[in-house]
Amino acid sequence: MSEKFVFTIDGVEVKATQGQSILEAATEAGIYIPSLCYMKDLIPHGSCRVCTVKVDGRFQAGCVQPAAPGIKVENDTPELMEIRKDIIEMLFVEGNHYCMFCEKSGDCELQALGYRFGIAAPKHKYLFPDRKLDATHPEIFIDRNRCVLCGRCVNASRDVDGKTVFEFVGRGIDKTVAVNSDANLSDTDISIGDKSMDVCPVGCIIKKGVGFKTPIGQRTYDHEPIGSDIERRKG
Amino acid sequence: MGKPKVATTSLAGCFGCHMSLLDIDDRILDLVELVDFDKSPIDDIKNFTGRVTVGLIEGGCCNEHNVHVLQDFRKHCDILISVGDCAIMGGLPAMRNNIPLKECFDEAYLTGPTVYNPDGIIPNDKALPLILDKVYPCHEVVKIDYHLPGCPPPADTLWEALVALLSDKPIELPYELIKYD
Known part of the structure; x- marks a missing residue:
């Protein structure tokens, strides 16, 4: 059994298992950390820095920074949103x-x-x-x-x-x-x-040969923002 | 006090954004109640008649004439809006931006597969505005106050933005109305 522990994102307690990145733990908990180069099931390499969070006051890429017991992560703050933008x-x-x-x-x-x-x-x-x-x-x-x-x-x-x-x-x-x-x-x-x-x-x-197959209005991000699926998990 | 005035122009654009403005359908009757049109292809007024509240710019700057018109709009308009992707990022005309100008002219007037030009002259009449080295987004030429992306921006986007501005309210567009395509 891998060890479970707790840390916080913007003051909210999040459960994580040993070896999970901050972004993985957040995603499971229904907290969206904007990301671009990260993709589930691929080895993350933290190149785009869109998932930049602050961990105990220091900037880190959420997709490669491991979650650790008791850390305080900032995610949805005006400062970080401005940097990501x-x-x-x-x-x-x-x-x-x-x-x-x-x-x-x-x-x-x-x-x-x-x-x-x-x-x-x-x-x-x-x-x-x-x-x-x-x-x-x-x-x-x-x-x-x-x-x-x-x-x-x-x-x-x-x-x-x-x-x-x-x-x-x-x-x-x-x-x-x-x-x-x-x-x-x-x-x-x-x-x-x-x-x-x-x-x-x-x-x-x-x-080749499959472009524009999906009509406008039925594409992934036509009606709701990226990350909506993750945020729905919060319930 | 008279009605606020709106001016529009198409620089290096395709008039698609103007068509989208006409797409507000019968709300165009409300718009006419709300504003007077000054310099615009819609009423064919060629020169500014005075101060204008809102200027809508379609298209980027591909030649010196575009730059002059854009500067004239900035001079006369309280609020200047880049409408559509061409005004915002150059759009399709900007596809020439990483091809040397000489190559573009050669392809268009000398070597292109459908070119018939026995004298081999590249148009150079003094009346023709000089082409710029690149196509420039409007906000790289003058100060632009708002940007409404889209190719074209939906009619509802233009309507909502115009009505908000003319009634002194903040522009709050729903997710569906800001699109880049």
Whole structure:
């Protein structure tokens, strides 16, 4: 039996088991900590920092910081909400996010965070970077204009599919997702049924031929904000 | 005191946002009761006749004419609103932003598959406004007071925002009315 203990999030007592992250324990308790790169069942790597919380007064990424007995976590505070909003705005200006023609619109987690945080326009300047597409594979394409470097595809391909199709290359603003082959996506052993095909939070890794299948009004985030499912658990 | 005035314009846009404004259906009769239109394609008034309460900007800035019009709006309007994704982030016209201008012109006037241009002239008449190096969101050119995203923003979004502003109430839009697509 793993050990159970208690800590608090914004003053509310939350139960956790040894080995759980703050974000996992919060999610189980029906408390939504906004997150982007984190995905259940993948090894978290805390890259996007949207889930930043304060633990006993110090900033930590909730998806990688283990829950511990007695810690005091701040989550829904104006300070943290402002920081998270800034991060989301920076992700929008750093890439080329054309929601109006993106197949993922309505189901996109970055867009949904924009909605949840009430972002009408980012305060930073758009960078309009030059990003590369790869449409060489018959069933899959990559549009790096939309990539937020969450790393989910890298982790899923490596840890679940055992293929290591994706990898990060470059540093800083030039960092990008590459495919682990000398040429293109069509030269890898990726297949449409891979876990790495189903993890992209944005419209970067796309299955060809299925775009715009769901009508507007029936998509994941058309009627309620991201995190609503978690908050409902609270009852 | 007369009715408050509204002005609208379409810069590097497709007039879709203006169509969305017309989509308020019969509420347009209420709107006419509420406001007078000044400079706008809706009534075809070409120049400002005076001070305007609310200016609605559709489209971003892709040429120097767009910049002049936008600056003119800022000068005449108490409240300036970026309406739609093109005004807010450049929109589809901004897809040229990471392609050198020369390449864009060559494709459009010289090498494109459907181009017929035996003289090989890229239009350069003095009457044509100069194209900017990039398409700029409006808030990177002048101060913008509010942003209403969407492609286009739903008619209800425009209606709710306008009515709130004109009746001195805060704009409180429900979740369904702020969308980026």
